[in-house]
Amino acid sequence: MKNTMKLLLVGAAVLSAAVFSAHAEDKPKAEVMTSWTSGGEAAALDVIKQEFEKRGGVWKDSSIAGFGAADAAFQNRLVAGDPPAAKQTVLGLANADFVNQGLLTPIDGIAKAGKWADALPKSIADLISYKGQVYLAPTGAHGESWVFYSKETFAKAGVSEEPKSWDEFFTALDKLKAAGVLPVAWGGQSWQESKVFNMILLTQVGIDGFLKIYVDKDKGEASTEGVKKTLDILGKLRGYVDEGAAGRNWNDATAMVITGKAGVQFMGDWAKGEFVAAGKVLGKDYGCMLAPQSPGMVYVADSFSFPKIADAASQKGQTLLAEVAMDPVVQIEFSLKKGSVPMRTDVDKSKLDICAQKGLELMAAGKIVPDQALILSPQQAGALNDFVDEFWSSPSEDSASGAKKFFAIFE
The missing domain is CATH 3.40.190.10 (Periplasmic binding protein-like II)
Known part of the structure; x- marks a missing residue:
């Protein structure tokens, strides 16, 4: 009798396990x-x-x-x-x-x-x-046209308003530097650098000009001058980053703003997730603004x-x-x-x-332009990243020669 009961229990257990396994496989x-x-x-x-x-x-x-x-x-x-x-x-x-x-x-x-x-x-x-x-x-x-800033460091440096122009922006960076604050938390990876290039480009050529360059592959005078001005602004930013920027992950750069070690970061709006995770409050601890003079945003x-x-x-x-x-x-x-x-x-x-x-x-309102990944081939998007990284790493290169290299991406 005991043996029979054992067999029944074992059989029931095996059957139960089989049913459970089949049920799990169905999930x-x-x-x-x-x-x-x-x-x-x-x-x-x-x-x-x-x-x-x-x-x-x-x-x-x-x-x-x-x-x-x-x-x-x-x-x-x-x-x-x-x-x-x-x-x-x-x-x-x-x-x-x-x-x-x-x-x-x-x-x-x-x-x-x-x-x-x-x-x-x-x-x-x-x-x-x-x-x-x-x-x-x-x-x-x-949106990829955002600048995040530390309210604490802005107050420390005497920056009372969000800069409306690039001239005002660089003045604010100078004030941060004078106050002993690292002005820009820079993510030194090529994909991050190309996003900064694009957000600056949009401020220089506008929405139609941006699409003309990336969609129509236009090399006309207005497009060329816009790229030159973009590279001038990008190059000027080199003077406001730290020596440890090369290879820095974007979220590590965000952490520098969160902790007040740096004043601003150029980054897509996903950076807000890091502020939220750190318990920081928008408008109280940090702010976000579009890149100066931006008519819209890259997305x-x-x-x-x-x-x-x-x-x-x-x-x-x-x-x-x-x-x-x-x-x-x-x-x-x-x-x-x-x-x-x-x-x-x-x-x-x-x-x-x-x-x-x-x-x-x-x-x-349609005031948006697509990131290069949406409109360029993977090879062209990769070449853009390489171009911006090389320009950033070459302080002696002027914007005119840089512009020629930029347009060569589309040839």
Whole structure:
């Protein structure tokens, strides 16, 4: 009798384990690869993760610090035939290469069921679609024309107002230096430097001029003079950074402003996520302003792409992740943590801070221009990064020769 009972119990346990295993295998699962590893980015990603798990999904995080490093790791996984279920990516031409190679899964059915076309700005809806099908689930947009500053250091240096012009801005930097404060927290990586180049360029050539240069590849006198003036301003900034700037991560530069070690930082609005994570209050501890004389802002937008994958549970996970990423509540909560602007136009914007509200106003008014990643080939975007980095590292180079090298990128 005892042996019979033991057999029954063992059998029940085996059956229970099998049922549990089968149930676990049925659950949607997703290995998600991102470069979101800083405090604010990780908190934002956790908003998506928690909702994904709340809806029954099994989440595996494969985040890698540094956008370039994450991209390289992703491509290695693709080549090896072992892609993650989802990859954080910037909207732009780089995704078209993966689509053309048949490496990404379309999510058109999910987009249609969720009526994404009605909820997204047309420009974004166009950018997530290739060959008439939707391939990307957008998470948020970022303005890249922002200057963040420490209210404490501005007060210490006697800077009472946000500078309205570049002349006023450099005067403020001189005051910070005189007060013993490092004027600019500089992120010495090529992608960061090219974003500063672009935000300055927009102030010098305007929205139409910016698009003329990057879209039409115009080399006329106005475009050339605009690039020269941009390089003059960029070069002048060299005198306001520290010797340890080379190779510095953007979030480490943000920390210098947060702690009052530096006065300002040029960075996309994702830097707000670091201030929020540090418990700092906008308007009290820090401020954000558009680059001096800017008629609008450069923007970039993030999304998830979904590699073709054979595993059925991962395919379910891809569907669930796309739905979660575009959920109206998730879009707001994600943006609050990351410092971004929601992609959906039908969300409750009342929770957003004054900088995010300003970004939304500029987007709604069409006073925006795309980051080079959205409109240049990956090779041209990489060449731009290299060009700006080389110019920054060559104080003896004049803006005229620099302008020639800039336009050679498009030849």
